[in-house]
Amino acid sequence: xxxxxxLHYFNGRGRMECIRWLLAAxxxxxxxxxxxxxxxxxxxxxxxxLMFQQVPMVEIDGMKLVQTRAILNYIATKYNxxxxxxxxxxxxxxxxxxxxxxxEMIMHLPLCPPxxxxxxxxxxxxxxxxxxxxxxxxxxxxxxxxxxxxxxxSKADIHLVELVYxxxxxxxSLLANFPLLKGLKAxxxxxxxxxxxxxPGSQRKPPMDEKNLEEAKRIFRIK
Amino acid sequence: xxxxxxLHYFNGRGRMECIRWLLAAxxxxxxxxxxxxxxxxxxxxxxxxLMFQQVPMVEIDGMKLVQTRAILNYIATKYNxxxxxxxxxxxxxxxxxxxxxxxEMIMHLPLCPPxxxxxxxxxxxxxxxxxxxxxxxxxxxxxxxxxxxxxxxSKADIHLVELLYxxxxxxxSLLANFPLLKQIQLxxPRQGRRVARSWAPVTAQTTLGTIFFGREQxxxx
Numbered sequence: 108x109x110x111x112x113x114l115h116y117f118n119g120r121g122r123m124e125c126i127r128w129l130l131a132a133x134x135x136x137x138x139x140x141x142x143x144x145x146x147x148x149x150x151x152x153x154x155x156x157l158m159f160q161q162v163p164m165v166e167i168d169g170m171k172l173v174q175t176r177a178i179l180n181y182i183a184t185k186y187n188x189x190x191x192x193x194x195x196x197x198x199x200x201x202x203x204x205x206x207x208x209x210x211e212m213i214m215h216l217p218l219c220p221p222x223x224x225x226x227x228x229x230x231x232x233x234x235x236x237x238x239x240x241x242x243x244x245x246x247x248x249x250x251x252x253x254x255x256x257x258x259x260x261s262k263a264d265i266h267l268v269e270l271v272y273x274x275x276x277x278x279x280s281l282l283a284n285f286p287l288l289k290g291l292k293a294x295x296x297x298x299x300x301x302x303x304x305x306x307p308g309s310q311r312k313p314p315m316d317e318k319n320l321e322e323a324k325r326i327f328r329i330k
Numbered sequence: 331x332x333x334x335x336x337l338h339y340f341n342g343r344g345r346m347e348c349i350r351w352l353l354a355a356x357x358x359x360x361x362x363x364x365x366x367x368x369x370x371x372x373x374x375x376x377x378x379x380l381m382f383q384q385v386p387m388v389e390i391d392g393m394k395l396v397q398t399r400a401i402l403n404y405i406a407t408k409y410n411x412x413x414x415x416x417x418x419x420x421x422x423x424x425x426x427x428x429x430x431x432x433x434e435m436i437m438h439l440p441l442c443p444p445x446x447x448x449x450x451x452x453x454x455x456x457x458x459x460x461x462x463x464x465x466x467x468x469x470x471x472x473x474x475x476x477x478x479x480x481x482x483x484s485k486a487d488i489h490l491v492e493l494l495y496x497x498x499x500x501x502x503s504l505l506a507n508f509p510l511l512k513q514i515q516l517x518x519p520r521q522g523r524r525v526a527r528s529w530a531p532v533t534a535q536t537t538l539g540t541i542f543f544g545r546e547q548x549x550x551x
Contacts, residue, residue, distance in 0.1 A: 158465050159428050170420060176399070177423035184416045193407045197393060200400035205382050242381050 112137045112182075113166040115151060117326050119319045120312045121214070122175050123163045125266060127311065129179055131304035132265045132295075133186035139310060142326055179203075183262040190257055198256045202243070202263040206270050209239045213273050217315045218329075232281060235274055240285050243267060247287035253294055260295070268295040276314055335360045335405075336389040338374060344437070345398050346386045348489060352402055355488045356409035402426075406485040413480055421479045425466070425486040429493050432462045436496050455504060458497055463508050466490060470510035477514070491515050 112130065116123035118141045130137050142148050142162065152160050156171050164173045168185075172178045183189040183199075190196045212231050219227050243255070252258045255267065271292045274281050282289055295301055304311055315323075323329070335353065339346035341364045353360050365371050365385065375383050379394050387396045391408075395401045406412040406422075413419045435454050442450045466478070475481045478490065494515045497504050505512055 158424060159431070159461055168417070170417065172420055172424060174424045174427035176427055177420055180423050181416060181420040184419070193404060194391070194393065196407070197395055197400055197404040200403050201381060201395060201397045204397035204399055208382070238382055 110138075111135075114139045115142065115156075115164040115166070116162050117142045117323055118312070119315055119323055121163075121323065124312055125210070125269060126163060126165065126175065126178055126182070128269045128304070129182050129188070129262060129265055131310070132260075132298065132301050133182065133188060134300040135182075135186065137310070143322075145326055145328055148326060179262060188260065188262045188265070190261055191259075195257045195261075199261050199263045202246070202255055203266050205239060205242060206263070206266040209234060210266075210270050210273065213270075213277065217320050228277070232278060235281050236284075240274075240281070240288060244285045244287050247291060254291070260298070264291060264295055265301075268292050268301075333361075334358075337362045338365065338379075338387040338389070339385050340365045344386075348433070348492060349386060349388065349398065349401055349405070351492045352405050352411070352485060352488055355483075356405065356411060358405075358409065402485060411483065411485045411488070413484055414482075418480045418484075422484050422486045425469070425478055426489050428462060428465060429486070429489040432457060433489075433493050433496070436493075436500065451500070455501060458504050459507075463497075463504070463511060467508045467510050470514065487514060 112135065114123060114126065114137055116139070118139075127137070142151070148162070151157050151162070151164065157164055158171075158173050161173060163175055163178060164171055165178045166172075167178075167181070172181060180189070190199050209231070212227070212234065216224070216227060216231070246255055250258075254260050255263045267288075268291060271282065271288060296305060303309060313319075335358065337346060337349065337360055339362070341362075350360070365374070371385070374380050374385070374387065380387055381394075381396050384396060386398055386401060387394055388401045389395075390401075390404065395404060403412070413422050432454070435450070435457065439447070439450060439454070469478055473481075477483050478486045490511075491514060494505065494511060
């Protein structure tokens with residue numbers, strides 16, 4: 108059996124951060140090989156390590172997996188964070204995809220042209236308050252349980268709590284009317300593995316700043 | 331046990347078509363309730379039938395599932411099109427997501443502003459020929475089996491074959507240098523003919539525009 112999973116990405120959140128969260132929450136130690144120059148990415152491509160020439164790529168259990176969802180689903184299955192049967196998995200997928208839709212909007216914000224940024228932020232806040240947060244608050248309210256699906260921690264809870272942190276970074280007031288989401292955030296954050304990940308010095312990555320954005324553009328050759 | 335799955339969407343491909351393909355390939359009969367007016371969509375939203383106010387939505391086994399991947403994964407699991415273990419599932423997911431990335435580009439083409447269309451088509455052709463088709467051809471070449479994963483039909487094969495038909499619609503010559511892909515499209519012949527559909531491509535200006543985009547921006551659905 109191979110060693111720890113090895114994550115190939117640049118040193119920033121991007122599309123790898125949700126994978127870091129999931130591994131961390133599962134209590135799995137992992138290594139990171141940071142892409143720092145465009146040439147590092149070229150090398151991975153020329154080695155044939157990237158099926159579609161893209162990262163994230165995670166080396167795990169003898170595989171070189173690409174595509175964020177493929178990686179997340181594998182980790183979730185391996186560490187029992189994917190529900191107990193196919194109906195629970197369907198709910199977990201449905202919730203995770205909703206989180207991903209909003210998360211994608213937030214992730215792309217640094218790349219948004221300056222003249223469109225305010226409108227984009229307004230749209231994100233509107234969606235958060237009127238579409239996504241109410242949907243998840245309703246799930247928790249309806250069953251009154253501690254976790255979204257099957258009364259047990261799953262990838263859906265981890266993805267949602269990660270998202271709540273990002274929304275809070277943007278505007279803490281957005282959580283105001285969602286007590287059950289706040290409760291879920293507190294509950295998941297206090298799990299030992301997650302608590303450790305939230306502390307300084309962990310492999311959790313900070314928000315993207317100008318320098319980090321320039322680095323990503325340089326590595327991925329984005330104009 | 332409820333009856334046939336019931337698909338809620340407008341009468342066009344969009345994000346529902348891959349679900350239709352998968353059900354059809356699995357031999358599952360399904361019903362469709364077409365959204366024809368903005369009011370139909372409003373009704374579904376007000377009923378609380380759409381978790382995130384969006385379609386596709388599929389009523390299946392007592393659930394009202396939204397989010398294309400959640401629906402696809404459930405159907406694939408239920409009808410044994412998702413591999414035999416988690417490693418096979420990982421490969422199926424990886425391949426399916428690659429198909430989806432290219433499929434998304436093709437799906438958005440009708441919504442592309444006219445002055446950007448040629449560049450977009452060129453990008454699609456380039457990605458098809460240099461990134462996606464070679465990747466799948468290589469998988470088939472390496473193991474020499476009839477299907478992408480585990481020598482057995484899976485959702486990955488169905489999604490890929492559906493994509494091949496769309497690429498062919500765009501430009502048949504793109505398949506020229508990929509003999510193994512051409513073979514998977516046709517093999518086995520009976521299944522290939524059953525799942526082939528000759529729907530007209532979506533025209534965004536008509537139904538889709540009226541129903542979804544009313545007062546919203548095209549990219550916001």
